[in-house]
Amino acid sequence: MAYTLSCVQSYNEKIQTSVNSLKNEDTASNVFHSKGGRILCGSAEYMKDLSKEKRMDMNDPNSLLDELGPRFKDWSGCEPVPVDADLLPSEVPGYKPPVRLLPYGVRHCLRNQEMTRFRRLARTMPSHFALGRNRKLQGLAEAMVKLWESSAIAKIAIKRGVLNTCNDRMAEELKNLTGGTLLSRNKDYIAFYRGNDFLPPVVVEALKEREKLTDVQANEEDQARQRASAAIESKLKASKSPLVAGTLTETLAATSRWGNETSSKDVEQMRRDESLNKHAALLKYLEKKLALAKGKVKRAEKALAKVQENLRPADLPVDLETISDEERSLLRKIGLSMKPFLLIGRRGIFDGTVENMHLHWKYRKLVKLIVRGKSFAQVKHLVVSLEAESGGVLVSLDKTMKSYAIIVYRGKNYQRPHAVRPRNLLTRRQALARSIELQRREALKHHISDLQERIELLNYELVRALAF
Known part of the structure; x- marks a missing residue:
């Protein structure tokens, strides 16, 4: 259906003009209109139409590239035309990689952000060289070093249509010849950064002169x-006086002046005095260690007393429940054959131990406790504490292969308390601290006893040596 109204036709004309402008938007940046028609930005006609200032800016890289070598004639890209690297000499007599020296406080390699910034810069800048061969690139390396005096990045375009080109070999060869940092490489371009340790020729000459x-x-x-x-x-050689240093004459003169040689008795006495002095110094050192150990024992006892402030042990009940011998033997047999048990470790008895006993008594009448690494006297003390804190009846205390087994009966009139975890015992963390302090105090006591024995032995040897 067609509309012949004037407003609809004017709207269609506006839409068509906007679509045409969008289609030509991509080519507008590289195409300019003049009196004679369209001109590409990289063509010679475009260079003629530029102002003097813009033309001077374009001539600076052109003059630099003219100094590096002949231009590539079949270049189809934008200005400036790169140098043809294949026309540069393949071998330069006496060529050496440039001298490099890293300044103090500067990283040898580029950071990730710096590498990204240089890659973006190399992507937008024009090419300096056009290369088609893979090896014998000393002339190109020399030109790159000369270019790095004024530009931090050297960009090399790989010629299209040349057989057997390998950008990997090109990049490796140039890196070995120049020592630069490879920024990026692909089938079209290779970009090199001169490196943070690159030195200009002026600085190199100054260093050589220095x-x-x-x-x-x-x-x-x-x-x-x-x-x-x-x-x-x-x-x-001119002095005629005889030399006497280190000779027999000097020895005799020194002996006559400062005294005769010591006798064997004097030597023996000196040795005895030296041994006595060593014994006295060792005795003084051991006494100092003994005083230090006693101070550590006092600090350990003080820390132990501070930990045990929260411990308020319960007393044994007056009316203990009694069981007959037959019941005891039967309960002992049942308890030893039980698989579930509670392990009493280095912490000893704390609130969690009594809580676990009540949890066991919820489902069974007996509880089996295993104690390892303690003497019989210590185990007896634990048994008394268990009876007092839990309110159970001790059935037996048996010695097994590697531990002690304690069987506790909950009693015939057992009633589960409201608070399963008692408040008068230490917590798990406090029990561990108490165990550590007890172990430290025990070790210090053994150390003090050893020191006292050594001190007594040294005193006896000193008295005996003085007597003789």
């Missing part, structure tokens, strides 16, 4: 040292 001056000064110092040593030798 090195020459240092060598000259070192040679002058060596010659002066040789002249001084020769003068000293001539003076020694």
Whole structure:
């Protein structure tokens, strides 16, 4: 259905013009209109229409590239035209990689952000060289080093249509010849950064001159040292007085002046005095260690008392429930054959132990406790504490292969308390702290006893040596 209204036709014309403008938007940036028609931005006609300032900016890289070598004639990209690297000499006599020296506090390699920034910059900048061969690139390397004096990045375009081109080999060869940092490479371009340790030729010449001056000064110092040593030798040869240092004459003179040699008795006495002094020094050292150990024992006892402030042990009940011998033997047999048990470790008895006993008594009449690494006296003390805190009846205390087994009966009139975990015992963390302090105190006591034995032995040896 067609509309012949004027407003509809004007609207269609506006839509068509906007679509045409969008289609030509991509080519507008690279195409300019002049009186004679359209001109590409990289063509020679476009260069003629530029102003003098813009033309000077374009001539600076052109003059630099003219110094590096001949241009690539079949270039189809934008200005400036790159240098044809295949026309540069394949081997340069006496060529060496440039001298490099990393300044203090500068990283040798680029960070990730710096690498990304340089890659973006290399992507937008024009190419400096056009390369088609893989090996013998000393002329190109020399030109790149010269380019790095004014530009931090050297961009190389790979020629299209050339057979057997390998950008990997090209990049490896150039990296070995120049020592630069490879930014990126693909089938079209290779970009190199000159590196943070690159030195301009002016700085290299200054360093070489400084090195020459240092060598000259070192040679002058060596010659002066040789002249001084020769003068000293001539003076020694000229002196006619006999040398007596280290000779028998000097020894006899020293003996007559400062006394005769010591006898064997004097030597023996000196040795005895030296041994006594060693014993006295060792005794003093051991006494110092003993005083230090006693101070540590006092601190350990103080810490133990601080931990045990929260411990308020319960007393044994007056009316203990009794069981007959037959019941005891039967309960003992049942308890030893039980598989579930409670393990009493280094913490000893704390609130969690009594809580677990009540949880066991919820489903069975007996509870089996295993104690390892403790003496019989310590186990008896634990049994008394268990009876008092839990309110159960001790059935038996048996010695097994590697531990002690304690069987506790809950009693005939057992009633589960409201608070399963008692408040008068230590917590798990406090029980561990108490165990550590007890272990420290026990170790210090053994250490003190050893020190006292050694001190007594040294005193006896000193008295015996003084008696003789």
